[in-house]
Amino acid sequence: MFTLIALGIGVAWGYSVVATLAPGIFPPALRNSEGMVSVYFEAAAVITALVLLGKYWSCGARTKPARLSRCCWSWRRNSTPGDRRRQGRRHSLEQVQPGDVLRVRPGEKIPVDGVVQQGHSSVDESMMTGESISG
Secondary structure (H helix, E strand, O other), X not given: OHHHHHHHHHHHHHHHHHHHHOHHHOOHHHEOOOOOEOOOHHHHHHHHHHXXXXXXXXXXXXXXXXXHHHHHHHHOXXXXXXXXXXXXXXXXXXXXXXXXXXXXXXOOOOOOOOOOOOOOOOOOOHHHHOOOOOO
């Protein structure tokens, strides 16, 4: 894509330079009433500016999701709901071991992977998977 844009800008600029320096080599049909040939310096400059502006916006659009992702990771919980063996208190994630049984109440966030052993509910995984909730 950039090859085509560069080629178009280069041809417009080259044509304009030749038309400015040697307008007599062009046929009369291409000259205006004053004998001058139209030039496209402005068009080449505008196209260049728009392409660069698009690249700038594109870079910004790519970095915002990464920044948002880092921000979301900083909001994650560092503790987990209580577990039956530890009398229902909250514990740091570093204390959770494989095999621990955690009690999760409705509406609580679940900061660990696991298997439901008792009861039933639904979990909103859309923040992790990126998929919308479907009903």
